Amino acid sequence: MQFRFSDSLKNIRPSEIRELLKYASxxxxxxxxxxxxxxxxxxxxxxxxIMDYVLTDYGALALQYGNTxxxxxxxxxxxxxxxxxxxxxxDEKNIIVTSGSQQGLxxxxxxxxxxxxxxxxxxxxYVGAISAFDANKAEMxxxxxxxxxxxxxxxxxxxxxxxxxxxxxKFIYTIPTFQNPTGITMSLERRKHLVxxxxxxxxxxxxDNPYGELRYSGERLPMLSTLDKDSNVIYLGTFSKVMCPGLxxxxxxxxxxxxxxxxxxxxxxxxxxxxxxxxxxxxxxxRGIIKQQxxxxxxxxxxxxxxxxxxLDEYFPETSTWSRPDGGMFLWATVDxxxxxxxxLKDAVQEGVAYVSGNAFSPARxxxxxxxxxxxxxxxxQIYRGIEKxxxxxxxxxxxxxxx
Amino acid sequence: MQFRFSDSLKNIRPSEIRELLKYASxxxxxxxxxxxxxxxxxxxxxxxxIMDYVLTDYGALALQYGNTxxxxxxxxxxxxxxxxxxxxxxDEKNIIVTSGSQQGLxxxxxxxxxxxxxxxxxxxxYVGAISAFDANKAEMxxxxxxxxxxxxxxxxxxxxxxxxxxxxxKFIYTIPTFQNPTGITMSLERRKHLVxxxxxxxxxxxxDNPYGELRYSGERLPMLSTLDKDSNVIYLGTFSKVMCPGLxxxxxxxxxxxxxxxxxxxxxxxxxxxxxxxxxxxxxxxRGIIKQQxxxxxxxxxxxxxxxxxxLDEYFPETSTWSRPDGGMFLWATVDxxxxxxxxLKDAVQEGVAYVSGNAFSPARxxxxxxxxxxxxxxxxQIYRGIEKxxxxxxxxxxxxxxx
Numbered sequence: 001m002q003f004r005f006s007d008s009l010k011n012i013r014p015s016e017i018r019e020l021l022k023y024a025s026x027x028x029x030x031x032x033x034x035x036x037x038x039x040x041x042x043x044x045x046x047x048x049x050i051m052d053y054v055l056t057d058y059g060a061l062a063l064q065y066g067n068t069x070x071x072x073x074x075x076x077x078x079x080x081x082x083x084x085x086x087x088x089x090x091d092e093k094n095i096i097v098t099s100g101s102q103q104g105l106x107x108x109x110x111x112x113x114x115x116x117x118x119x120x121x122x123x124x125x126y127v128g129a130i131s132a133f134d135a136n137k138a139e140m141x142x143x144x145x146x147x148x149x150x151x152x153x154x155x156x157x158x159x160x161x162x163x164x165x166x167x168x169x170k171f172i173y174t175i176p177t178f179q180n181p182t183g184i185t186m187s188l189e190r191r192k193h194l195v196x197x198x199x200x201x202x203x204x205x206x207x208d209n210p211y212g213e214l215r216y217s218g219e220r221l222p223m224l225s226t227l228d229k230d231s232n233v234i235y236l237g238t239f240s241k242v243m244c245p246g247l248x249x250x251x252x253x254x255x256x257x258x259x260x261x262x263x264x265x266x267x268x269x270x271x272x273x274x275x276x277x278x279x280x281x282x283x284x285x286x287r288g289i290i291k292q293q294x295x296x297x298x299x300x301x302x303x304x305x306x307x308x309x310x311x312l313d314e315y316f317p318e319t320s321t322w323s324r325p326d327g328g329m330f331l332w333a334t335v336d337x338x339x340x341x342x343x344x345l346k347d348a349v350q351e352g353v354a355y356v357s358g359n360a361f362s363p364a365r366x367x368x369x370x371x372x373x374x375x376x377x378x379x380x381x382q383i384y385r386g387i388e389k390x391x392x393x394x395x396x397x398x399x400x401x402x403x404x
Numbered sequence: 405m406q407f408r409f410s411d412s413l414k415n416i417r418p419s420e421i422r423e424l425l426k427y428a429s430x431x432x433x434x435x436x437x438x439x440x441x442x443x444x445x446x447x448x449x450x451x452x453x454i455m456d457y458v459l460t461d462y463g464a465l466a467l468q469y470g471n472t473x474x475x476x477x478x479x480x481x482x483x484x485x486x487x488x489x490x491x492x493x494x495d496e497k498n499i500i501v502t503s504g505s506q507q508g509l510x511x512x513x514x515x516x517x518x519x520x521x522x523x524x525x526x527x528x529x530y531v532g533a534i535s536a537f538d539a540n541k542a543e544m545x546x547x548x549x550x551x552x553x554x555x556x557x558x559x560x561x562x563x564x565x566x567x568x569x570x571x572x573x574k575f576i577y578t579i580p581t582f583q584n585p586t587g588i589t590m591s592l593e594r595r596k597h598l599v600x601x602x603x604x605x606x607x608x609x610x611x612d613n614p615y616g617e618l619r620y621s622g623e624r625l626p627m628l629s630t631l632d633k634d635s636n637v638i639y640l641g642t643f644s645k646v647m648c649p650g651l652x653x654x655x656x657x658x659x660x661x662x663x664x665x666x667x668x669x670x671x672x673x674x675x676x677x678x679x680x681x682x683x684x685x686x687x688x689x690x691r692g693i694i695k696q697q698x699x700x701x702x703x704x705x706x707x708x709x710x711x712x713x714x715x716l717d718e719y720f721p722e723t724s725t726w727s728r729p730d731g732g733m734f735l736w737a738t739v740d741x742x743x744x745x746x747x748x749l750k751d752a753v754q755e756g757v758a759y760v761s762g763n764a765f766s767p768a769r770x771x772x773x774x775x776x777x778x779x780x781x782x783x784x785x786q787i788y789r790g791i792e793k794x795x796x797x798x799x800x801x802x803x804x805x806x807x808x
Contacts, residue, residue, distance in 0.1 A: 001606050001636045004574065005665060006518045012668050039464035047467070048459050055452050060443035063648035097675045100502055106673050110539075124476070131672035135514075136412075170408065202405050232405045244467035246679035248503075261409060264416050268535035269510050270503045274678050275650035282580075294599075322705045 011134035013360070015354035017231040022130030030386035032373040035180065035329055038304075041297040042244045043289055050283040058279055066275035068266050069259070070097025070251070074278045077285035078237070078251050085213060088235065090253050096262045099209060099273040101238040101250035103204045105129050107269070108206060108234065108252070111261045112170045118162050120172040122150050124332075124370070126180045126208065130172060140363035141169065146322075150174055153192040159201050171204045171234075172197075178211040178328025181361045181372035184222035185326055188221050195227045204258075208236040211328035213294050215374040216302035218326035225253070225269075234258065239281055241329070242294055247277035301329070301376050307383045315391030317398055322373075329376045334358075334369060336398040341371045347393055353386040363404060405727075415538035417764070434790035436777040437758040439584065439733055442708075445701040446648045447693055454687040462683055470679035472670050473663075474501025474655070478682050481689035482641070482655050489617060492629045492639065494657050500666045503677045505614060505642040505654035508666075509533050511673070512610060512638065512656070513540035515665045516574045522566050524576040526554050527704025528736075528765035528774070530584045530612065533577060544767035545573065550784045551727075553590025554578055556597040563605050575608045575638075582615040585776035589730055592625050593795060599631045608662075612640040615732035617698050620706035622730035629657070638662060645733070646698055651681040682701055705733070705780050711787045712779040719795030725776075733780045738762075738773060740802040745775045751797055757790040768795055 022119055036108065054062050069075075075092040082088040097105045105128060113119065115137035121129065123142030133140055141162065143155045155172065161171055173193065176186040186194075198205040207224045225233040234254040239247065252262060266272070312322055322333040335341065341357040348354060355374075358367030375383060458466050473479075479496040488494040502508045509532060517523065517543035524535065527546030537544055545566065547559045559576065566573055578598065580590040590598075602609040613627045614706060629637040638658040643651065656666060670676070688694055712735065716726055726737040739745065745761040752758060759778075762771030 001603075001608065001634065003608065003659070004516070005513065006516055006521070006540075006574075008514055008518070009665060009668055012672060014668060034469065036469055039468060040468045041461065044463050044467075048456065051455050051459070052452065055448060055455070059446065059448050061444045063448075064443060065438065065440055065644075065652035066647045099678075102675045103673065110412055112408070112410055112411065114412070117410070128671070128675065135669060170410075199405075204405065204407065230405065240469075243576045246465075246467035248674060248676070248678045255405075255407070257407060261413060264413055264418060265539060267532070268539040269507065269673065270415060270652060271506045271532065272652070273682060274503075274652045277678055279679070330654075370671040376729060383785060 002163065008137070009123065009135065011137060012131055013134070028352055029102045030378055030382045032375070032378065032386060033356050034377065035374060037241055037245065037297070037329070038300060038376050040300060041208045041293065043293050046183065046284070046287070046289045047244070050280050050287070054276070054279040054283060060318055062276045062279040064275060066272045068272045069263050070095070070273065071275065071278040071282060074282040074285070077282055081285055081290070082237065082253065083234070086209070086223045086226065088223060088253070093256050094253055094259055096259050096266070097273050097278060098250040098252055099270060100240060100245070100248040101208065101236045102128050102132065103269065104236045104250055105132035105208070106135065107262045107265050108171070109133050109138055110265055111258070112204070113138045118167045118169045119120065120155055120169045121363055122174055122179065123364055124181055124358060124367050125173065126175060127356070127360050129208070130361070130363060138170070143183060145182060147184060149176060149179065149184055149190050149298070150194065152190050152197060152290035155194070156197050159197065159203065163201060169203055170321050171206050173208065174224070175208045177209060177221065178214065178325055180210070180328070181330050181334060181356070182322045182332040183325025183328050185218070185221065191221065191224055195224055198232065199228070199230060203390040204232060204234055206236065210238045210241050212357045213242050214298060214301060214329070215327035216298060216305055220258065224400045231255065242290055242297070243281065243284055247280060248274065249277050249281045270279050304375045304380060304383060305380070307380045308373065308387060311384045311387035314390045317391065319398060320394065330372050330374055333371050333373055335371070335394050337369045339394060340368050342368065344393065344397060346365045348390060351389050351390050353389045406686050412541070413539065415541060416535055417538070432755045432756055434782055436779070436782065436790060437760050438781065439778055440781045441645055441649065441701070441733070442704060442780050444601060444704060445697065447697050450688070450693045451648070451684065454684050454691070458683040466680045466683040468679060470676045470682065471713050472676045473667050474499070474677065475679065475682040475686060476691070478686040481686055485689055485694070486639070486641065486657065490613070490627045490630065492627060492657070497660050498657055498663055500656050500663050500670070501677050501682060502654040502675060504644060504649070504652045505612065505640045506536065507673065508640045508654055508656040509536035509612070510539065511666045511669050512575070513537050513542055514669055515662070516608070517542045522564065522571045522573045524559055524573045525767055526583065527577055527768055528585055528762060528771050529577065529767065530579060531760070531764050533612070534765070534767060540697070542574070546767035549586060549588060551588060553580060553583065553588055553594050554598065556594050556601060559598070560601050563601065563607065567605065570673055572605065573607055575610050577610045577612065578628070579612045581613060581625065582618065582729055584614070584732070585734050585760070586736040587727045587729025587732050587734050595625065595628055595631055599628055601631070602636065603634060608636060608638055610638045610640065614642045614645050617638060617646050618702060618705060619731035619734070620702060620709055622653045635659065645692055646701070647685065647688055651684060652678065653681050653685045663752070690792065708779045708782070708784060708787060711784045712777065712791060715788045715791035719792045720801045721795065723802060724798065734778050737775050737777055739775070739798050741773045743798060743801050744772050746772065748797065748801060752794060755793050757793045759794070
């Protein structure tokens, strides 16, 4: 039989990262590819104790179907968490629990975007967001970044232009803190400007904050959600980086009208997120284990970040540049512009080391000589060896290119 | 700010069942509404032991991100399971693990349906399928059922008509065994005819089989997947009724080309289903606990089904009819055609008893004097009392209607 597929997936790119994961477990292979937290940070004993408690005291409920919007007790704890960490004031009815924040990204696009509608993103941006937006046929207009984050002057110009063409963007998507893939944090001035633009042009702002708690240096900056007096910002959170990814727990916070739409869609998507995972996350927050866990992750990851920065200084050719993130899981390196990092990746994998090439994160596909390097998963000695290998490859390639 | 929502959700109906769940936990409230398994069937001690084992032996993997397609070891066990139970021969590469079979339904529609495309369903059909199909703007053509299941003669006529209009349906969706909501099982003859039609017109058949293992009487019939020699059938399975729903574990089996599309879409939807839930499901199958669990569920549910049938005989007015299911979780009652069961539900809830009204399951909205009654969740004495209350209400209503 000849299948007649819909054209809904024609824009989605197969994920290079998922491909790379195949190698990640091979012996001696060094992966800077995936966005995986280090399993040393998983609170294994606490999780075991919590799971046992949940089964004993809530078994019949925790293994049963649950509310589509999420466990009420968990929403209350999320409310407290975002107030304490990011000073975000919200309410249970404004929170919906999602199956990872990836589901939030998909829902967001599905709820707001008709095929062909314009949206604004950073250039580059999170590859999973690109998938979610492509799956809903959003037309991404990606805005150049510098060391202060999204160039909001360029964003405003693009919004003006699109609006004048009758194509006012449906939302602005940003990862303001320790951005994926660049590791860059948006400056306070830019944050204020972005909120101003969103209000002036009446375009919902979406801030995705998976890494906010993982700060190794510098001062915390206010989130867009707190800078916007009208509470119009949609906020995406996740437990993947502050508990573990394997339970697939995330949440979206937004205006009630918005959350209600999410709820309606989520009934069609998966009825509800795992009730059991929700009970575990609830107890993880309620018992305050998250507060013991985050400092441990920070201590571990700070060293790894420092190791990678040191290794880059030592081994990458002088023609390369890279970001110096204050937190998160990634840094972004740009090499000699004659080198195509998608091509280079094949050689790198041969040498036993991987990264994700820049264009995977590029809505405009203009990051052909950049790469995202994850520093949280590998051991420190692997970081040195992996960066040395990459540095040598890049040097060799640049030499060859030069001499051609 | 005025939100500008997409029109992608405009067809989705708010779920009456989710509404009813609010009452389900109220004291003395009798719910025949939800499709919830009885928590007594949850293998609590085995699950506790398995979770402990998974954390000890696979913790770093089970709490980490996983493959989008699903844990390979779990897929191997699913392969063995469907061979043993339903005689379906398949391969790991044809299986994708989903976040409940609800996700399979959504993916199915997203992957095959362009907005406005025709599909074939039963009339009535599963409410979650209606949501998933509506969310992807499928045009549902629902085919009348009788005691042998979908009227395949009518299905063929409809397909012929649609095809001649250039609207060949994208797929045929059926729940052949213990259908939701009717409890009816499709006869062998109809199964063969449906496979024949699918092959003749080259339309993929989708068989959803959440209840197949829960048989209380009668003989097992071959699934469409085994009747189709060309292996073109897409099969949806779930652990919700044979383990527990709270871990949100389902799976889809289909041609490789098809499963690859699912995989691509799933990256955008939620990256992967809970790794932890997958490890638990894997061990649940591998240890053979499912084989001890199913007979226990059958024993419990058979009594409840019998209780409900007996109560219906006793308390429902003679103008009513209902199905006599050989398995599953539901039966379908049709009352005096002057009674609107959506209207009646308000009175029923007042009286402390709930069902789901027929039109929730009706793509054509023509089931206004029917109701779905779940018999697995309530205690036997609740079943008697609940059916008595409903019978009285229906009798009273019919009398009033009569005398008007």
